Amino acid sequence: MKEFELRSGRLIDPRVSIIYTLIFSIIIALSSNMLVAVVGLISSIILTILIAINIAMILRRLLIVNIFILILWLILPFSTPGPIIFSIGGLKASMSGVSYALLISLKSNAIVITAISLLSSGGIFNLVRALSDLRIPDKLIYIFFLFYRYTYVLFSEYETIKQGLKIRGFEPKTSFHTYRTYGYVLGALLLKGYERSEKIHRAMLCRGFEGKYRLLDHFRIGPNDLIAIFMMALNIIILLLLQWNRLI
Amino acid sequence: MHIAEGVLAGPVLLTGAAGTAAGCVIGLKKIDYHNTPRVAVMSSTFFVASLIHIPLGPISIHLLLNGLIGIILGWASFPALLVALFLQALIFQFGGITTLGINTLNMALPAVLMYYLFAKPVRNPHKNIAVFAGFFAGFLAVLIASLLVALALVFTGKPFLSVAKFIVAAHIPVMIIEGIITAFVVGFLRRVKPEILGGFVR
Incomplete structure (x- = not known):
């Protein structure tokens, strides 16, 4: 990364x-x-x-x-x-x-x-803040921030899953078994992502999030x-x- | 599947930008603030998934997953794919600013189409129907996306016709693998977390 x-x-x-x-x-x-x-x-x-x-x-x-x-x-x-x-x-x-x-x-x-x-x-954060100044819709900016932040997190989740596969002796080949394994890996990633997004949402509600992204300083x-x-x-x-x- | 900068003609780029803008307006309207973290985290999941290399004979391919994105996110696929493609353009230089519109449209339009065609069937209680719907969603989304890319090239100039044919042909194996993997993902999710399937953004 x-x-x-x-x-x-x-x-x-x-x-x-x-x-x-x-x-x-x-x-x-x-x-x-x-x-x-x-x-x-x-x-x-x-x-x-x-x-x-x-x-x-x-x-x-x-x-x-x-x-x-x-x-x-x-x-x-x-x-x-x-x-x-x-x-x-x-x-x-x-x-x-x-x-x-x-x-x-x-x-x-x-x-x-x-x-x-x-x-x-x-x-990237400066860039997206600048986009917000240039009147890109708040909701899109907000999606981008969360997306960018959690891409790192999910990437490390993926690394963990990959290590798990390695330990179990998985070797990617052109086979149905490989494709099924990757299908399940993706499913697991989606599941983790989904559950995490629920947690994030609840945590944000607890902190009084009301759908507005506030900036402390300006360019x-x-x-x-x-x-x-x-x-x-x-x-x-x-x-x-x-x-x-x-x-x- | 990304078209590089400086290749396409003005009208094609403009159509792409306008289409993506319209799709994003609809998509953002459908996402309430309750759903934004879900859309964002789904978007990161797809971004990470697209980094996975799937072996195919001597080469390896990477997944597009726009069929799966479509059945899960519906119209929210537009903003979800826009942010992912924007980041890809920034850090890997796949596509770029002027082509962001057309590249997003090529991926997100089939995704939305798959939502209307397969979001219901993948929730079907019969396993076979759900898994087959998953296969076709994965397969067709890549097929339509590659046809849209081909169309964008052909509208730019006649000499691109053979490039366009080459791109569609090169994606046939991708379509099949994408279909198989999407089918497995659907089979997995319907057992483990069925509420993810069928679009939680309506």
């Missing part, structure tokens, strides 16, 4: 981070302009360097994203019509297919690098945030101008 620890790098007000990531992601995701994708990727790398986030962590996560992208590279060049640039054993790869796959790779990585740098750097925009906002706004303006062919 080490991966759940996200705090690293310099902190920007999470509200600023969320709004920027959202606008940046939407612009990049909707653009089919190669220049926008390239500039977007470069700006996301610059952002990562400025935030001084752990590069090894970013690379590890990019690997996961790029497995899906790799599948697209294996298929798209051959399934997009257009002038043919090379062929492998009867399969003809088209120029437009290759550039389509390249565009998607650039866009995907640009968005993911930005999201990791900004959203994964301030800790304030500091001088660092102003610099960040200025640079982010500049980047978005550049991307939009490129998209509408007003630059160069």
Whole structure:
């Protein structure tokens, strides 16, 4: 569960981070302009360097994203019509297919690098508090908090069950027995989760919970945030101008 | 089953976001404050369960469980899956912000459908009917989810047709295993804690 620890790098007000990531992601995701994708990727790398986030962590996560992208590279060049640039054993790869796959790779990585740098750097609790400031419904925020908290707890329950299986000499194989065992493990997890949720609910009622989540302190925009906002706004303006062919 | 960032076209992303928003509004309305801890803890259970690797020949797969989520949570599947997918996007980079809407819709819509089709049969006093309903809920939920993913890709562009076919085909074994395991979970719960089945969020 080490991966759940996200705090690293310099902190920007999470509200600023969320709004920027959202606008940046939407612009990049909707653009089919190669220049926008390239500039977007470069700006996301610059952002990562400025935030001084752990590069090894970013690379590890990019690997996961790029497995899906790799599948697209294996298929798209051959399934997009257009002038043919090379062929492998009867399969003809088209120029437009290759550039389509390249565009998607650039866009995907640009968005993911930005999201990791900004959203994964301030800790999940800060992020969700910021979402609450941005008018996400209280009930959803509240579900998220409890969900996040009890994911750890249930994960350790699962570890316990797993140890129990190991002690009894269980070895997962492709067999009906394995699937039945996993079915029962899941059932046991659901049961534990359900019973725990009943306890949590009663404990909360005892403490006077009335359906409202209260925060003790609030975020304030500091001088660092102003610099960040200025640079982010500049980047978005550049991307939009490129998209509408007003630059160069 | 998650679609990565930067792949899908604008209208598809927008449809996904709008559908998920609508589903969450309905789901949140149906959850009263008495039920929020249950939905949240169920959501964490599913998150943990999705980390379990199930062996299948030389490879291993992970479960989606949206059929089971559907029969247990009903419309609350939308917010439950939204928070789980949000956390997955944050910590594992499966999917992302712009695709959160469409990815949640692809998983939660079949879940709600399974609630209407199988929430009653899984509570049937006859064991065989309940277990078969469980199998079909698990199987169909993954089938429909993979078809929705395929549809999202095809609406983005014709060249994605073969990617879409590949995704559906690759999920056929997942559907079967998901069905078998869901059937066992239903068989287990109806003996041990029948009130969990059949949707405690109505």
